[in-house]
Amino acid sequence: MQITYLGHAGFLVETREVVLVMDPWLSAGGAFDASWFQYPCNHHLAGLVQERLADSNRKRFVYVSHEHKDHFDAAFLQTLTSDAFTFLVPHFRRPVLRERLAEIASEDFVLCEHGERLELPGGYARLFLDDSELNRDSAIFVRLGDRTFLNINDCKLHDQLRDIAEEEGPPDAFGAQFSGATWHPTCYDYPPEEYTRISKRKMISKFEATAHAIEALHPRVYLPSAGPPVFLDPMLIEKNFEPVNIFPRAPQVIDWLGKRLQKSFPEFRAPEWMPGDVLDVASGEVVAEADQRVTDAEFEPYVRAYAARYADFFRSRRVQHVSERAEADYLDSLKTRLGDALQQKLDGFMLADRIDRPLYVRFSDAPEHLVRVDFARRVVAPATGVEEEHFYELAAPSWELKRVLDGVLTWEDFALTFRMRLNRAPDVYQTLMQGFLVMEPEDLNPFCAHILELESRAERIVVEAGGCRYSVNRFCPHQGGDLEEAWVEEGRYLVCARHRWRFDLHNEGLAEQADASIHAIPLEED
Numbered sequence: 001m002q003i004t005y006l007g008h009a010g011f012l013v014e015t016r017e018v019v020l021v022m023d024p025w026l027s028a029g030g031a032f033d034a035s036w037f038q039y040p041c042n043h044h045l046a047g048l049v050q051e052r053l054a055d056s057n058r059k060r061f062v063y064v065s066h067e068h069k070d071h072f073d074a075a076f077l078q079t080l081t082s083d084a085f086t087f088l089v090p091h092f093r094r095p096v097l098r099e100r101l102a103e104i105a106s107e108d109f110v111l112c113e114h115g116e117r118l119e120l121p122g123g124y125a126r127l128f129l130d131d132s133e134l135n136r137d138s139a140i141f142v143r144l145g146d147r148t149f150l151n152i153n154d155c156k157l158h159d160q161l162r163d164i165a166e167e168e169g170p171p172d173a174f175g176a177q178f179s180g181a182t183w184h185p186t187c188y189d190y191p192p193e194e195y196t197r198i199s200k201r202k203m204i205s206k207f208e209a210t211a212h213a214i215e216a217l218h219p220r221v222y223l224p225s226a227g228p229p230v231f232l233d234p235m236l237i238e239k240n241f242e243p244v245n246i247f248p249r250a251p252q253v254i255d256w257l258g259k260r261l262q263k264s265f266p267e268f269r270a271p272e273w274m275p276g277d278v279l280d281v282a283s284g285e286v287v288a289e290a291d292q293r294v295t296d297a298e299f300e301p302y303v304r305a306y307a308a309r310y311a312d313f314f315r316s317r318r319v320q321h322v323s324e325r326a327e328a329d330y331l332d333s334l335k336t337r338l339g340d341a342l343q344q345k346l347d348g349f350m351l352a353d354r355i356d357r358p359l360y361v362r363f364s365d366a367p368e369h370l371v372r373v374d375f376a377r378r379v380v381a382p383a384t385g386v387e388e389e390h391f392y393e394l395a396a397p398s399w400e401l402k403r404v405l406d407g408v409l410t411w412e413d414f415a416l417t418f419r420m421r422l423n424r425a426p427d428v429y430q431t432l433m434q435g436f437l438v439m440e441p442e443d444l445n446p447f448c449a450h451i452l453e454l455e456s457r458a459e460r461i462v463v464e465a466g467g468c469r470y471s472v473n474r475f476c477p478h479q480g481g482d483l484e485e486a487w488v489e490e491g492r493y494l495v496c497a498r499h500r501w502r503f504d505l506h507n508e509g510l511a512e513q514a515d516a517s518i519h520a521i522p523l524e525e526d
């Protein structure tokens with residue numbers, strides 16, 4: 001088995017009999033309304049993938065892990081003319097991914113259930129699904145001949161890795177995300193020191209999760225992947241050059257993991273590879289190097305030159321926004337549409353009254369235009385300013401919100417543009433507020449039902465920390481991570497393996513910075 005790295009979360013897996021392309025994000029238009037771009041640039045690999053998928057001597061497959069645009073590149077998939085390959089598609093409750101794939105291609109589909117085995121020439125593939133409403137993602141395991149590859153990309157199934165390793169043995173190659181990709185703290189209005197502190201904590205926490213995954217799996221080689229992207233829009237570009245943020249690059253995690261795993265897994269190794277490099281899975285060695293390479297020391301000039309190639313694109317977008325804004329009633333009518341869209345979400349939001357603070361949404365380019373979402377009274381109305389001590393506020397460019405209202409972007413795409421600023425008081429994560437902001441109206445009630453189902457799970461487990469034993473809920477209140485696979489930090493925090501929420505065992509199991517608890521009870525010693 002050979003694996004060619006396609007950049008970001010993309011892999012081209014090949015044997016004599018099989019071509020399997022995973023998450024090919026190769027087109028030049030970026031993702032999330034041109035806010036994310038591939039690093040290093042990989043657009044030149046589109047031709048290689050098209051050529052391999054036209055090789056009629058082998059069985060060909062394209063796997064799309066989920067609907068995020070840095071994995072599901074519709075523009076690139078539309079360029080594939082061959083009708084002789086099969087899409088491997090995770091069977092999520094929400095049908096959007098398979099419906100969109102059906103719109104852009106009439107090729108074969110195989111809808112894969114969680115853990116199901118799909119026979120391939122010389123082996124099989126299995127998909128593992130995280131279909132927990134707020135997150136929808138999948139991982140793929142491939143066994144071809146006597147070699148194996150587990151690619152979890154940015155799917156947070158860290159609590160299931162030990163089970164997968166028990167069933168399939170340690171994978172030869174293991175691909176997983178090591179950097180962050182969320183609007184917290186990226187878009188929050190924190191003072192600089194606080195922003196740095198939170199970013200560093202989240203960065204190390206993600207590295208630690210990667211270390212735990214490697215310790216659970218013992219792979220022959222770890223493949224850093226699924227990010228980070230770079231930001232080429234002038235309004236975002238400085239994010240690339242912050243001294244500390246949640247977007248560390250591969251050399252940093254490889255160095256950190258090398259030290260962290262020195263004792264627990266001294267066999268650790270990981271290539272610092274470029275898009276186009278080819279890995280021989282049997283040896284774990286890169287056997288062919290791409291011509292186009294960039295070192296970490298060249299990062300800033302490389303990204304600034306990359307951005308310069310898009311300068312005209314972003315300039316003409318700005319001109320278009322300015323001319324749209326000059327239209328009569330533009331802001332008033334957009335504010336009315338925004339209020340209507342939020343009211344539509346609110347009307348069908350079963351658990352709205354559990355949110356105890358209002359949400360304000362304003363145009364960052366016209367801050368006097370804002371609407372207020374009152375969850376308790378289920379009313380959205382224009383407002384003149386924030387009046388409460390406890391609130392959540394989002395400010396985004398009017399033109400970006402217009403793209404959501406026009407149906408060009410989903411609310412989740414919008415959240416990933418990172419073009420907004422956020423503020424919350426108190427600084428506490430609320431799962432329901434997050435769901436309201438990033439989900440489509442039709443997904444809110446399945447999400448609420450999922451939360452109620454999680455709350456109804458009564459199973460408890462016993463954990464040990466700092467020499468004491470505690471009874472706690474087995475399943476994480478965030479998205480149901482199995483706390484059997486949690487670990488303890490600082491002798492008192494139980495850390496969920498999925499998104500690494502920390503629950504304080506010394507404080508009844510309350511989550512840090514989130515309104516959730518695993519209801520920890522200290523147990524008397526016998």
Ligand code: FES
Binds near residue numbers: 477478499
């Ligand atoms: S499931 Fe997200 S932190 Fe536990």
